[in-house]
Amino acid sequence: MIREELFYKVNDLLKANDDKGFARLVRNTPSADLAEMMDNAKAEFNLGLLRKLPSAPRAGLFSHFSASLQDLLLHYMELEEIAELFTHMPSDDRVDIYNRMPDGRRVQVMQGMAKKEREDILKMASYAEGTTGSITTSDYVSVPAGISVRDALQRVRAQAPNKETIYTIYVVNPNRQLEGALSLRDLIMADESAAIENIMKTEVVYAKAEWPCEQTANLISRYDLLAIPVTNGGNKLIGIVTVDDAMDVSEEEATEDFHKGGGTMALKNISMKDATVGLLYKKRVFWLVLLVFGNIFSGAGIAHFEETILAYVALVFFLPLLIDSGGNAGAQSSTLMVRALATGDVILKDWFSMLGREFSVALLLGLSMGLAVATLGIFRGGYEIALVVSMSMVAIVIVGSVIGMSLPFILSRFKLDPAAASAPLITTIADGVGVIIFFSIAVMMLDMPTDV
Known part of the structure; x- marks a missing residue:
């Protein structure tokens, strides 16, 4: 569906107050297409559309907006709305938005969030821009070492609804240090009585939080990974960088190099x-x-x-x-x-x-x-x-x-x-x-x- 056609379709559903039809359209339309359509719409239209959506789809759609549109909409949103949005957004996306917000606004939004989300945002926001830690998400699945495949499957099922990706499961020790990794396929195909240590891979490609983003993106490309685990100075697993984030980094780096190659300075976070x-x-x-x-x-x-x-x-x-x-x-x-x-x-x-x-x-x-x-x-x-x-x-x-x-x-x-x-x-x-x-x-x- 072309952008103009999608805009009129959404507008008609909003005017008709057809919530069910609108929900069905959103469910069957890629978020990237909706975001592109909304990027040129007025703020009032976009806010009305977002407020029609449940919390999770709203946060997912908001993550696909351009930085300029996100900042504009946040200016008009209530603090409670922003806090709810942050609660359901992928951790790396909300940290990017948090870092762009004025200090006073940050404090107000954080006061409306649960302690777990607050701590996660502050931890991820502590990494300098351009480092791997700044694009790391905490939405990954991990299981402790020393359990059986049956127990691991139960833990994966419990964590899956709230995670960005579940195709790779990371095995950690009690100190959160990375011990190994295995794919969801390996876990499903293994004997339920087998120990995790016997089926996991101990030689895991990983990145350091302080590394430049480009270095981590190159590793993902080199080894054809869907995601790469990221560790801090104490070798503790802090999160993962997914292939879509690596593609964004590569695109930004290529754009920056292209701009510099033409004798201009790079345009960052703005179209x-x-x-x-x-x-x-x-x-x-x-x-x-x-x-x-x-x-x-x-x-x-x-x-x-x-x-x-x-x-x-x-x-x-x-x-x-x-x-x-x-x-x-x-x-x-x-x-x-x-x-x-x-x-x-x-x-x-x-x-x-x-x-x-x-x-x-x-x-x-x-x-x-x-x-x-x-x-x-x-x-x-x-x-x-x-x-x-x-x-x-x-x-x-x-x-x-x-x-x-x-x-x-x-x-x-x-x-x-x-x-x-x-x-x-x-x-x-x-x-x-x-x-x-x-x-x-x-x-x-x-x-x-x-x-x-």
């Missing part, structure tokens, strides 16, 4: 359509102003070779072509290397081996591009100009590629985000270097003086 003019200005102005000063070096290089340019005006025709080629080659190399570093395909110590390979690739690319541009050189200025332009193309592409490949490694070495080696930055550096290479070769080949 492009909700971003204000002032916010977009602040996210973009820094790099643009910085790169303006970077381009001064290109202008200075051109001024230095003024006499060469006056003697061979034809060289100016090839200047944009050559320096853009160096920037493009560098941007390609940088993009490939940033992604390889992000996925762990290469690490810092691989720089030297990658440098040799990149040089070889860049040489082949430069020769191909040099041959292509030589024809234009002959047509515009004769064989001497063609030789200068083709040699410059080879050198500029090689240098641009090496710079583009090396910058992500250099930034990683200094604990900076390699995605900051953005295309505009690479292009600016390659432009300045390209100008110097081009006119230096021209001076040597054409035996012309420079302007000193």
